[in-house]
Amino acid sequence: MYSKQVLEHLENPRNVGVLEDATGFGEATNPVCGDLLHLYLKIADGKIVAASFKAQACPPCIAAASVLTEMINDLTIDKALRLEPADVTQALGTLPRNKEHCASLAIAALKAAVDDETWLATACGTVPGAIATG
Amino acid sequence: MQTIPRKVYLDNSATTAVATEVVQAMLPYFTEIYGNASSVHQWGQRAKQAMEEARYQVAELVNATAPEIIFVSGGTEADNLAVKGIAEAQVEKGKHIITSQFEHSAVLNTCRHLEDRGWRVTYLPVYRAGLVRIEDVQAAITDDTVLISVMHVNNELGTIQPLKQIGDLVKTQRAAGHKHLYFHTDAVQSVGKIPVDVRELGIDLLSISGHKIHAPKGVGALFVRRGVRIQEQQFGGHHERDRRAGTESVPLIVALGKACELERLHLKDFMNRVGVLRDYLETELLRRISNISRNGDAECRVPHIASLNFDYCEGEGLLISLDLKGIAVSTGSACASGSIEPSHVLTAIGLDHETGRGSLRFSLGKDTTKEEVDYVLETLPAVVEKLRRLSPAAKANVQQTSS
Numbered sequence: 001m002y003s004k005q006v007l008e009h010l011e012n013p014r015n016v017g018v019l020e021d022a023t024g025f026g027e028a029t030n031p032v033c034g035d036l037l038h039l040y041l042k043i044a045d046g047k048i049v050a051a052s053f054k055a056q057a058c059p060p061c062i063a064a065a066s067v068l069t070e071m072i073n074d075l076t077i078d079k080a081l082r083l084e085p086a087d088v089t090q091a092l093g094t095l096p097r098n099k100e101h102c103a104s105l106a107i108a109a110l111k112a113a114v115d116d117e118t119w120l121a122t123a124c125g126t127v128p129g130a131i132a133t134g
Numbered sequence: 135m136q137t138i139p140r141k142v143y144l145d146n147s148a149t150t151a152v153a154t155e156v157v158q159a160m161l162p163y164f165t166e167i168y169g170n171a172s173s174v175h176q177w178g179q180r181a182k183q184a185m186e187e188a189r190y191q192v193a194e195l196v197n198a199t200a201p202e203i204i205f206v207s208g209g210t211e212a213d214n215l216a217v218k219g220i221a222e223a224q225v226e227k228g229k230h231i232i233t234s235q236f237e238h239s240a241v242l243n244t245c246r247h248l249e250d251r252g253w254r255v256t257y258l259p260v261y262r263a264g265l266v267r268i269e270d271v272q273a274a275i276t277d278d279t280v281l282i283s284v285m286h287v288n289n290e291l292g293t294i295q296p297l298k299q300i301g302d303l304v305k306t307q308r309a310a311g312h313k314h315l316y317f318h319t320d321a322v323q324s325v326g327k328i329p330v331d332v333r334e335l336g337i338d339l340l341s342i343s344g345h346k347i348h349a350p351k352g353v354g355a356l357f358v359r360r361g362v363r364i365q366e367q368q369f370g371g372h373h374e375r376d377r378r379a380g381t382e383s384v385p386l387i388v389a390l391g392k393a394c395e396l397e398r399l400h401l402k403d404f405m406n407r408v409g410v411l412r413d414y415l416e417t418e419l420l421r422r423i424s425n426i427s428r429n430g431d432a433e434c435r436v437p438h439i440a441s442l443n444f445d446y447c448e449g450e451g452l453l454i455s456l457d458l459k460g461i462a463v464s465t466g467s468a469c470a471s472g473s474i475e476p477s478h479v480l481t482a483i484g485l486d487h488e489t490g491r492g493s494l495r496f497s498l499g500k501d502t503t504k505e506e507v508d509y510v511l512e513t514l515p516a517v518v519e520k521l522r523r524l525s526p527a528a529k530a531n532v533q534q535t536s537s
Contacts, residue, residue, distance in 0.1 A: 002454065010454060016524055034487055035448070038526040056525040058450045058467075 002059060003093035009063035014070055019052040026113030028105045035061045035102070039069075039109035043117050048072050048080055053109075060092070060099040064106040067091045077114060083107060142506040145462040146346075147289055147323060147439060147497035152389070153348040159392040160350075163385035171382050172373065181384045188391025192355050195394040196321070196340060197331040204356045204374045205387050209322040209343030212356040213240035213283075215378065216318045216339040219364030220281045221248050227314035228278030234258045234266050234295075235482040237285050238320055242478070245283075258284070264293035264430035264483050271300055275307060275315070282317050286324035286340075290466055290479040290495055291430030292439030294328065295319075301336020316362060322346055322354075326397030327436050328405065338362050342394075344386065348500070349393035353386035400500065408498045409437030415496060415507045416440045422515050429483060429493065438499070441466075443485070444492040446528035447521045452494055455517045461510055466493040 002010075019040035026039045035057035042050035051069040055062050068088055072080045085103035089095050095103060143151075163184060169177030171185050189200040206212050221231060233245055235257045245255045256274040258266050266284055275282075282304065284295050297319055304317045318339040324330055325340075326347040332340055339362065344353040358364060358377070370379025397404075419442060420426060429441040444452060449467025456463055466477035467490065475481050476490030485493075496510075522528040 007454070007458060010451065011458060013524060034491060036526060054524055054526040056446060056448060056521075056527050058448050059454045062451065062524060 001096060002063075003095075005067070005091070005093045006060055006063040006095070009066040009092070010059045013053075013062055013066040015050075015052040015066070017052050017054065019050055022050075022052075024113040024115075024117030026109040026111065026116055028109035028112060030057075030061070030101060030105050032101070033058065035105060037061060037065050037105055037109045039065065039106075039113045041072075041110075041113045041117060043077065043114075046078075047076050048074065057105075058099070058102070060095050060102040061105055063092055064088050064095075064102045065109070068106045068110060072110065080110065081114060083110065140460045140506070140509050142461045142502075142509055144496045144498060144502065144506075144510065145464050146499035146502075147292075147495065148464055149345045149351065150348045150499055151501070152345075152350050153393060153396060155396060156349055156389045156392045160385040160389040163388050167384070169384075171384055172371065184388050185382055185384055188387045188394075191391035191395045191398075192342065193357075195330070195398045196325060196342070196357060197333050198340075198357045199360065201375070202357050202360055204358060204377050205382055205390070206354050206356055206378055207352055208345070208354040209238070209320065209341050210240040212322075212341035212343070212354050213238065213320055214244050215356050215364065215367050216341060216358075217241060217244045217281065217283055218248070218367055219358075219377075220316050220318065220339065220362075221253060222365035223363050224280035224314050224316070228276075228280045229253045230256070230276055230279040231281045231283065232256045232258065232271060232274045232279060233283045234260055234285065236260050236264070236288055236290075236479040237283065238289060238322065239478075241283055241285070241320055254278075260288075260482050262483055263434070264288055264291040264479075265434060266295050266300075268296055268299040268303065272303060275303075275312075277312070279312075280314055280316060282315070284319060286319045286321040286330065287327070287436050288430070288479060289323045290477060291441050291483070292323075292435040292497075293430045294324070294434050294436060297335045297337065304338075305336055324436065326394070326401065326404075327438060329401065332357055332359070339364075342390075344390045344393060347393045347397050349390045350386055353383060353390045355390065404500050405437050408500070408502060411502055411504060411507050412438055412440055412496075412498055414504070415498075415510065416442070418511050419514065422511065423518050427489070429480070429485065438497055440496045442494055442496070443489045444494065444518055445489070446525040447492040447518055449491060449493050451521050452492070452517060455521070456510075456513065459513045459517070461513060464495045464497075466495065467491050 022040040023043045024041040028037045038054045040052045053065040088103035167180045169181040171182040189203045192203045193200045258270050316338045320341045322343040338359045340357040342355040345351040425445040427443045449465030453465045466480045480490040
């Protein structure tokens with residue numbers, strides 16, 4: 001049912017946890033099945049230097065978030081924002097059709113985290129060290 | 135000690151392995167005794183004889199008589215034939231059916247089909263315990279009620295419904311003049327697992343599935359009490375006393391008969407042995423893993439099913455992670471089916487979406503061993519802990535598991 005990449009990410013999810021010195025935090029939920037995804041970014045000089053995630057979600061969502069944290073590491077914000085759900089799906093080999101929304105969920109969390117970073121930077125001038133995780 | 139890769143199948147309520155004796159029994163009917171059971175020559179008559187022996191074996195398991203058994207393609211066909219068969223046969227007397235909210239979809243969707251065609255259907259609540267209440271059945275009966283269809287054992291929870299009470303109620307109603315009231319039960323999850331006696335329970339129609347009791351997929355049976363008339367649902371020859379047209383699949387029928395005989399002989403053994411293992415599995419999981427809960431009534435249930443919710447985990451994540459460790463279970467999680475709601479069974483017992491998301495069903499079988507249960511007990515706490523570490527909702531204190 002799932003590709004070996006999805007299963008591998010489920011078995012060994014990358015970059016799990018709260019990034020203590022995150023500069024951006026994004027949350028995405030899937031209203032359909034209740035999947036919940038938290039993405040943490042550390043951005044320095046317009047570049048993503050660290051990313052991590054937490055998820056209470058089905059295997060393909062966990063895999064999508066996990067692979068995304070690898071894909072965006074070292075990317076400039078501009079390049080990261082050009083990523084599409086199809087890129088995440090491709091990185092996972094394939095997703096079942098009724099699970100393609102999992103890739104969209106990961107991308108939505110990424111956009112939210114970048115927006116958060118932008119907002120914090122403009123609003124405060126400096127970025128607080130710890131982000132409330134709720 | 136090195137871990138040996140294992141395969142532990144705890145999804146016997148989904149389907150079972152065909153028993154070796156069953157395979158042996160059916161094989162000659164593919165290539166040696168291949169006659170059409172309707173043919174009068176010796177090829178046909180030998181096939182017919184085997185089929186009638188099987189009919190007797192099936193009947194004996196549920197305390198019916200052989201002519202009361204109709205062979206069908208499985209549980210779904212049995213349910214369709216029973217519900218539509220009675221509804222259409224009794225259409226002049228009434229168009230009201232009583233069933234429960236957590237029936238198998240073979241009954242639920244047949245009822246919905248009838249609703250679209252003018253029948254009225256009452257879906258009884260099953261409450262947190264996962265049990266139909268007799269007072270609700272009684273209150274739902276009206277003069278135009280023709281059928282009560284309540285499953286014997288719920289497939290996800292394992293809860294045993296009060297069939298004897300419903301059967302007694304139907305008898306009382308009939309004695310009082312409500313002659314066109316019939317009682318059907320989907321017994322797919324109970325036959326061969328607990329004693330089923332159609333006379334004692336007062337049942338008019340009862341559905342049996344082969345592949346749940348170590349016979350192959352593609353065969354089942356419907357018990358129709360002598361004197362109960364049903365409208366046939368497919369048209370053709372005079373097979374199965376004009377109640378189910380189509381050349382009988384003799385090999386599969388022989389297999390079903392053999393499986394029923396084996397289930398009858400080993401029933402007591404099965405219940406005692408598997409009950410101990412299920413209780414061990416459940417007790418130990420509850421002890422070793424925090425923040426888990428059980429679904430359904432603890433007393434009124436079959437000995438081989440456990441339904442548990444693991445907070446802060448998503449059921450499909452648990453299922454796939456266990457699968458990677460060689461363990462098969464099932465889940466009522468919405469994610470697994472790609473739907474909004476958790477399974478209609480978990481919804482019917484009032485489980486909130488969040489709790490239902492982390493549900494797992496363990497269904498043990500006749501071949502389950504203590505070593506296999508131990509392997510699950512060794513494996514599952516780590517899997518739960520891994521998923522909880524991922525969860526943004528889990529607090530640090532629930533991630534602790536003791537062992």
